[in-house]
Amino acid sequence: MDCLIVGVDLGGTNIKVGLVTPAGHVLQRHATPTRAEEGPAAVAARICAAALDCLQAAGRPVGEVGGVGVGSPGTIDMDAGVVTFSPNLPGWAHVPLRSMVEDELQLPCVLDNDANAAALGEYWLGAGREAHSLVLLTLGTGIGGGIVLDGRIWHGDRGVAGEIGHMSIDPDGPPCGCGNRGCLEAHASATAMVRRLREAVEAGAETPLARSLDGLSARDIHAAALDGDPVARANVEMTGRYLGVGVSNIMHILNPEVVAFTGGVTAAGPMLFEPLIEEVEWRTLADSREGVRICAAELPEDAGIVGAARCFMLA
Amino acid sequence: MDCLIVGVDLGGTNIKVGLVTPAGHVLQRHATPTRAEEGPAAVAARICAAALDCLQAAGRPVGEVGGVGVGSPGTIDMDAGVVTFSPNLPGWAHVPLRSMVEDELQLPCVLDNDANAAALGEYWLGAGREAHSLVLLTLGTGIGGGIVLDGRIWHGDRGVAGEIGHMSIDPDGPPCGCGNRGCLEAHASATAMVRRLREAVEAGAETPLARSLDGLSARDIHAAALDGDPVARANVEMTGRYLGVGVSNIMHILNPEVVAFTGGVTAAGPMLFEPLIEEVEWRTLADSREGVRICAAELPEDAGIVGAARCFMLA
Numbered sequence: 001m002d003c004l005i006v007g008v009d010l011g012g013t014n015i016k017v018g019l020v021t022p023a024g025h026v027l028q029r030h031a032t033p034t035r036a037e038e039g040p041a042a043v044a045a046r047i048c049a050a051a052l053d054c055l056q057a058a059g060r061p062v063g064e065v066g067g068v069g070v071g072s073p074g075t076i077d078m079d080a081g082v083v084t085f086s087p088n089l090p091g092w093a094h095v096p097l098r099s100m101v102e103d104e105l106q107l108p109c110v111l112d113n114d115a116n117a118a119a120l121g122e123y124w125l126g127a128g129r130e131a132h133s134l135v136l137l138t139l140g141t142g143i144g145g146g147i148v149l150d151g152r153i154w155h156g157d158r159g160v161a162g163e164i165g166h167m168s169i170d171p172d173g174p175p176c177g178c179g180n181r182g183c184l185e186a187h188a189s190a191t192a193m194v195r196r197l198r199e200a201v202e203a204g205a206e207t208p209l210a211r212s213l214d215g216l217s218a219r220d221i222h223a224a225a226l227d228g229d230p231v232a233r234a235n236v237e238m239t240g241r242y243l244g245v246g247v248s249n250i251m252h253i254l255n256p257e258v259v260a261f262t263g264g265v266t267a268a269g270p271m272l273f274e275p276l277i278e279e280v281e282w283r284t285l286a287d288s289r290e291g292v293r294i295c296a297a298e299l300p301e302d303a304g305i306v307g308a309a310r311c312f313m314l315a
Numbered sequence: 316m317d318c319l320i321v322g323v324d325l326g327g328t329n330i331k332v333g334l335v336t337p338a339g340h341v342l343q344r345h346a347t348p349t350r351a352e353e354g355p356a357a358v359a360a361r362i363c364a365a366a367l368d369c370l371q372a373a374g375r376p377v378g379e380v381g382g383v384g385v386g387s388p389g390t391i392d393m394d395a396g397v398v399t400f401s402p403n404l405p406g407w408a409h410v411p412l413r414s415m416v417e418d419e420l421q422l423p424c425v426l427d428n429d430a431n432a433a434a435l436g437e438y439w440l441g442a443g444r445e446a447h448s449l450v451l452l453t454l455g456t457g458i459g460g461g462i463v464l465d466g467r468i469w470h471g472d473r474g475v476a477g478e479i480g481h482m483s484i485d486p487d488g489p490p491c492g493c494g495n496r497g498c499l500e501a502h503a504s505a506t507a508m509v510r511r512l513r514e515a516v517e518a519g520a521e522t523p524l525a526r527s528l529d530g531l532s533a534r535d536i537h538a539a540a541l542d543g544d545p546v547a548r549a550n551v552e553m554t555g556r557y558l559g560v561g562v563s564n565i566m567h568i569l570n571p572e573v574v575a576f577t578g579g580v581t582a583a584g585p586m587l588f589e590p591l592i593e594e595v596e597w598r599t600l601a602d603s604r605e606g607v608r609i610c611a612a613e614l615p616e617d618a619g620i621v622g623a624a625r626c627f628m629l630a
Contacts, residue, residue, distance in 0.1 A: 156570020255471020
């Protein structure tokens with residue numbers, strides 16, 4: 001396939017669109033607000049307008065484009081090209097996004113989950129280059145994931161594999177938004193970090209963050225930890241430990257070559273990764289650990305775009 | 316491939332050998348004690364003798380056999396055809412079992428892990444017939460597993476995927492033989508059942524089993540539960556609940572079509588499976604549960620043999 005592909009990373013806040021070459025070079029990028037509240041038709045129109053803007057800016061005609069790959073948050077019916085449900089796109093249910101894009105651009109489109117697309121992007125051009133397999137964990141308000149095995153996204157039987165954030169790492173752990181208890185997400189998401197910080201303050205821990213509990217974010221906790229606040233630091237380290245439990249489970253089950261992390265929390269760097277890897281080392285069988293790379297994603301900005309384009313290429 | 320394949324299920328106690336047709340029919344079976352303590356050469360010789368016995372009993376010449384598939388306990392180096400380590404075959408380390416069999420029978424051989432082979436057998440002819448994907452959990456002294464995705468065993472990067480028993484379901488749970496804490500195996504293996512029963516008795520629980528704690532087995536606990544002993548019954552049910560946590564994790568990560576169980580503990584039937592499925596239902600996202608079949612394996616006797624033969628066919 002020698003033509004260009006449009007890669008679309010549809011997020012709850014922004015739509016990122018890129019014009020991607022067969023080798024994965026992004027010729028042109030364009031970002032625009034999602035405004036999901038305006039409804040699917042408006043969002044689809046904005047995706048297509050951004051794609052055309054990219055082409056114009058790059059001075060390439062539509063005729064050079066072979067197709068469009070879209071990574072969307074939520075549950076995707078791959079066969080139908082439908083976003084069945086998406087907590088990050090309020091009001092979206094059973095949205096036939098693929099045909100909406102195809103009709104508007106008159107180009108074939110492939111739709112996949114955004115974390116799957118990002119995992120494929122990292123596999124293709126980032127942390128998983130030349131690897132056999134990669135699992136990507138996306139750390140944010142929740143914890144998502146994508147699994148790439150032998151160069152292909154593993155979608156599972158009904159297309160919902162990779163719900164890594166909802167594995168239980170403690171049967172009686174804190175309640176998760178999903179209804180389960182002790183999910184990895186309930187221990188190690190940005191939301192969980194904030195909850196644990198509040199609980200620590202309520203239990204009497206002394207931290208400057210106690211003065212700004214309203215609107216507290218994981219970023220604030222990370223900043224305070226860097227400033228030397230031991231309560232914040234313990235919070236970040238504990239997050240790393242919980243992630244280590246989850247990663248160890250993934251390693252035992254799948255024995256992937258690469259486990260990569262993306263999302264704001266990864267900015268904490270060694271403060272997060274050192275306890276994470278320490279936890280993995282004592283929890284994981286030596287054979288399951290052998291040769292596995294645990295690292296930050298290498299394409300935090302572009303993985304979604306190039307991965308979505310790659311989804312189209314491999315379809 | 317029209318020829319017959321010899322399938323070998325090498326266990327710690329017995330070697331089971333079968334003559335398998337291309338359609339998976341077992342024409343002839345032969346079992347012989349493993350006697351691992353006599354060393355790899357003696358075991359390889361016994362495997363080959365059993366294969367020849369099968370052929371003779373079936374009245375088929377060696378010329379009709381295309382090859383041999385062997386499922387062995389332990390860690391397998393697939394490329395080299397070597398059993399690198401096997402707790403169930405004492406003293407075995409770096410045993411080139413594939414070439415030992417090939418040299419003796421003058422037939423090509425494929426070597427894989429026994430749980431992988433059993434999973435492939437169940438996928439091919441048992442609980443996973445016509446399914447998209449299957450995860451098999453083998454419940455015994457430990458908990459092993461095999462993962463079949465799109466008709467192929469998922470081996471992982473270094474061939475050690477499927478170590479399902481060593482996923483942590485409780486970061487501070489009971490110690491596991493592997494050095495980790497809170498492994499599924501430390502909660503739900505036959506060994507864990509016996510340990511929990513002892514602990515209950517030490518804590519004052521009244522059960523007829525208290526009189527026979529020496530040499531107590533999971534089978535005894537199951538029998539007592541069937542006889543109406545509430546302590547034993549709670550033990551079996553709790554085992555089901557812990558397995559449910561592990562199954563829910565597998566469903567979130569892999570979204571397989573079938574999750575099957577094999578091993579002695581499955582004889583407990585509904586007493587084990589009802590709490591297991593109850594646990595899965597409240598813990599697992601609706602999308603991840605949709606269409607998934609959780610069941611006992613259908614070929615507890617033959618899965619290892621036909622699966623090993625299938626490993627050869629697919630190699």
